[in-house]
Amino acid sequence: MDLRLPDYDQKIAAFLSGNSTPSEIEELGQWKNLSDENKKTFDESLKVWENCSEKLETAIIEHDKMAVQSAIINQSVLQQSRDRRAMKFLRYAAIFIGPLMLAIGWYIGNNQPSTKIISWNSVTAPRKHIALFNMADGTEVWLNAGSTLSYPSGENPEKREVKLKGEGYFKVSKASRKPFFVITQNALIKVLGTSFNVKAYAEEEQITTTLEEGSIQLTTSKTGNTPYLLRPGEQAVYQNNTGEINVSQVDATRFSAWRNEKFLFKDADLTTIITELERLYDIKIHIQNPRLAKLRFRGMFSYDQDLLDAFETLKRSVKLNYTIKDREVWLE
């Protein structure tokens, strides 16, 4: 160790990044020529500095890996239709996404007991309230009013997984490299460090997944072997009965506005709004006039608004009358 320049790492770094003064450069030059050891240190530092290139983050590499997997599965399916060895290729595709298929086998469609016995804990957000749940790995989950999240009691060495009934917003922690799975009744979402919203109410005919950040793979019960890869800003709407899936660009933050105890709607039809209101206030709403159902609205409800306020809000954008009796409402 040279006594004249004990903090040589700092001096070299400052020099390489152009943060040195002329006298510091001079000093460093002298230090470098003092010994072969010093020169070697300097040369290696220079090599490191020059060979830093456009950084490839782990998250990007993982994303690309998923893209390759998806592409392989799609191409396998293409080949299969071409050369009639359908079963064989299907089998390869299935092997390749082994863990995914296994998960679907376990959780979707049938209720075959799994070989591993795990006990599940669950949390449910009360009506008219949002619950924020912090998981052991640092993942944050917001649960919309009345929704339930189940999670295994122990830690699984290979994966993180939760089950969702209803609507949840996930901010998956990047601290763990283990893949994170969200299991809903008809879909399986594979995640790597990311933020997204899932709406999967049992009483609704569709599952809506909206990605804010990162990347997720969506596998559904009907399209089991072809996971959809969502990009930030994309929303996938999956129809439970037809298996149809539509992906579109949306303003992702709007779909997680409920986290602030608000329900935003933009160009939504009355049927959609009513479904939300029924859930929020635990009531039943009847539309007397079928013409009303097709009307479109925009606006916002706060969760702390009372029922009358909510209908007054609606009344402001369109002409309608409402009758409330017990927990039932008639609109006309």
Add this chain to the structure above:
Amino acid sequence: MITDSELMQKISLGNEESFTIAFDRYYAPLCYYADKFIHDPDESRSLVQQVFVDLWIKRNKLIIHQSFKSYLFKSVQNSALDYLKHKVVETKYLNEAQSEEISYDRDLIEEAELNARINGAIGELPEKCREIFLLCRFEELRYSDIAQRLGISVKTVEMQMGIALKKLREKLSVSQSIKILFHLFSKKNSLLLQGK
């Protein structure tokens, strides 16, 4: 550690775990390698992804004469050159490209591997240290700007940059000595084999 030839054999038999290992081992260096030809990081990534897709799709018809690693780098290089050709036709700068003959270059491969190793080492730096290093190296911010942006002193930036450089350099020399050891070892092995 599973060797390349074992990986290749298992992939050709349809072992998807080996495919994943190969991806983790070579994806980053191959991206850096492709980028040396086409100078477009995003395009480099999609090109390398396609090479991996093809590798898996054609795995049972695969006949590799050279090493698995050379095969991958060669494939990436071919697609990079194809890409350039197409691009050249598109932009009608045909003459320029024809004069620019690029050959299979070992130095470039080593450089790409070095890029990937350093990239990995940057990822392993402590968070604060990494943030400062990235701002300095890639956004080319001055120490005073970094200090201001992060609300810390210039002295802290200086110190963290020193730490970052030291750690990265250590990573580099460790991986180099491993490489030399491995080289000696394989030489010794081949001598032993010849002795038999």
